[in-house]
Amino acid sequence: MTKTNDITSKGQKSGWKDLALAIVEKAVTDWRYLCNGGEEVKHLTFDELEHFFKTDCATYAMFLDTTADDIWQKMKDERMLAGL
Numbered sequence: 001m002t003k004t005n006d007i008t009s010k011g012q013k014s015g016w017k018d019l020a021l022a023i024v025e026k027a028v029t030d031w032r033y034l035c036n037g038g039e040e041v042k043h044l045t046f047d048e049l050e051h052f053f054k055t056d057c058a059t060y061a062m063f064l065d066t067t068a069d070d071i072w073q074k075m076k077d078e079r080m081l082a083g084l
Contacts, residue, residue: 020063024071027052031075035082046079 031049034040053075058068 017063020060024057024060024064027057028071028075032078035078035084046084049075 027049030044031046031053034044034046034049038044040046053068053072057071061068061071
């Protein structure tokens with residue numbers, strides 16, 4: 001028999017994972033936009049995103065099947081391949 005608290009707990013975990021994934025995906029999308037020649041603007045710069053990947057990303061990556069270090073390495077590799 002499943003308790004209500006167990007269901008709520010699982011739902012909250014899923015919700016946090018979905019939110020974490022959306023935040024990291026947005027940062028990756030923004031990074032790739034810049035790597036593809038997109039224009040840096042006030043809060044969309046390599047410096048801002050680098051700060052996210054090096055510091056804040058770890059908070060979200062703990063909900064995902066990867067690490068912040070792995071994500072950051074992939075982003076650096078993509079930037080290097082773009083010649084930036």
